[in-house]
Amino acid sequence: VADFKIVDSAVLQPGEGEFLVRGHFLSVDPYMRGLLRPKVHYLRAVEPGDLMFGEVVGEVIESHHSGYVAGDYVAGHFGWQEFAVSNGQGVRKVDPSLAPISTALGVLGMPGLTAYFGLTEVGRPRAGESVFVSGGAGAVGSVVGQLARISGCRISASAGTDEKIAWLVEELGFNNAFNYKTSKDYHADVQRICPHGIDVYFDNVGGEITDAVMRLLNRHARTVICGQIAHYNEDKPAPGPRPFPNLLAHEARAEGFLVFSYSRRYNEALPRLADWVRRGELRYRETVAEGIDQAPEAFIGLFQGNNIGKQLVRLL
């Protein structure tokens, strides 16, 4: 928390071709940890003193841009701030009649899109297959499991509290889940809840849960490497059993996945996700921290698993 500093500054005025946004919700996401390192591969690093990177959903309150009027709801990478001026680049409009606007940062935003494209494009589950998702109660994992359920798969997960597990199994229709914080043997627990092995592994965490899953892959299994939260605070990956001999023996595939590479296809996925949400087939939960001064703690809490579903920070 001490690495973050909240500063007061004057609200900028939008110039010609720009508009001013009043943020309602800020998203904190595990991937942002990587931005705080010198070497980042897919996004620009955040340097000490910089505005912290992050997506915000809010309302346009003043506009000198032909495409936006006051009262429009928008989502964009405005950073950790309550007000922002934008020229519209990278901004998308949010329809508040579809669902609460906070969902534009969760199930109908980056995490939902991550689940959708990661599962369908890399995991490619077929009906009847066994899907395991690590971090099942997170913003991405909870959507992955429900999309796999909709695809007719058997779906199992790891999660960090009994409350999370109850939510997954009783409300979201997961077949089973185990509590990795009280587990004495990951391999035995994954084997118990995946008695027919694993065809698709959606990996949000890495580390020892992934080590256990690698021993339980079925032939031609696919691993979607979506997040490695167990490793984000390491300077270099801690050693573990090498997974390639297991991938070889099972002719299995593991593939890194970054949702940003699918940005041109977001509009293909969002209506489908919204439709499932409207019909109650895709449920979500939000954990909301109150006020921007809580943002650092909310962010750091992601790495202890303090959130259920999507972690947000309320700005207004």
Add this chain to the structure above:
Amino acid sequence: VADFKIVDSAVLQPGEGEFLVRGHFLSVDPYMRGLLRPKVHYLRAVEPGDLMFGEVVGEVIESHHSGYVAGDYVAGHFGWQEFAVSNGQGVRKVDPSLAPISTALGVLGMPGLTAYFGLTEVGRPRAGESVFVSGGAGAVGSVVGQLARISGCRISASAGTDEKIAWLVEELGFNNAFNYKTSKDYHADVQRICPHGIDVYFDNVGGEITDAVMRLLNRHARTVICGQIAHYNEDKPAPGPRPFPNLLAHEARAEGFLVFSYSRRYNEALPRLADWVRRGELRYRETVAEGIDQAPEAFIGLFQGNNIGKQLVRLL
């Protein structure tokens, strides 16, 4: 060597629908190590007292099978023996006018097919890309590099002697190679010989060479996990840096590959390989041990890298 025993026994007589083969060459291959363990995934295990598994090329010397006559050359999994009776199952005929029959166990046999399907189906190199092959001077690796060269790629490799490296670079047209047995820093050496990173990694060895390569992958790189010879004598994989964070950052794929899954397509690849051999674009080398009593030593020598190119045992 003490784990193997050579026994004399009477040559069996072929019955109706069978033929007798006199073996000329026996193939010893690293994958056979896995057959000597209790748990094997893709082939039947060899138990103590069993005939050791292995492919042989030889001549039919007596036939009561309508499809074979004395004088035919055939290749099949006849095991480590000088004579074998077969009903033709899993046997293919070998054309001695195409190339020396020993190539049916190497460049025009399983190792050549492994290189062909592993590279084209899993690695999918495009002209101009950078391909790295570990175990470059082995029966598979030497073909991989040449096929990548034919595809217009830049090709680098690891190998275990300066003689092997000279062969790869001066005779086979590899762009570069480094000696992993004298290297002080795998990562620095791989980086030196692959200055533009790695687009396709054909992994025959696993272990620390693979660890080094994982840090040098380009975006959307593909790793063909074909062999893990560094791990075949381990009861469980020795720990190393976990590769998934690297695969994630580069949206890279790693996929296990077993050539046996492509057996229905062997006839598509063999004429192409034979054509390249005939035109001198695809060269090969053989290391031949003399006599079946040398087979155990030749087999064990694979794990020390004693062979250049294909390791054979001459039976006749």
